[in-house]
Amino acid sequence: MEYNRKKVFDLKLKELRTTLTDQIVEGVVLAEVTEMVKQCRKEANLPDVDVMRTIWDATMDAVEWSGKNQQQNSNLALRQVLLPFSKVVDARL
Secondary structure, three states, X not given: OHHHHHHHHHHHHHHHHHHHHHHHHHOOOHHHHHXXXXXXXXXXXXXXXXXXXXXXXXXXXXOOOOOOOHHHHHHHHXXXXXXXOHHXXXXXX
């Protein structure tokens, strides 16, 4: 029984990550992204820590990484996070 719950929990997080990554890449309006995350969190009863980790992972997945050096990749990641999607985190999911 516990195994099945864990599998469903992992599936919900994976679905959230995939949907969130797609929305970030497509440039969906931030209010819609925030609402989708809140709704998913509520429906699946996901803990805040797992939602925050999933938001971070999805944001990093949405960044197109290149063969640039580590400093350039770090700056790119910070820009991606600090600009529009910091508001998702600030929404106090």
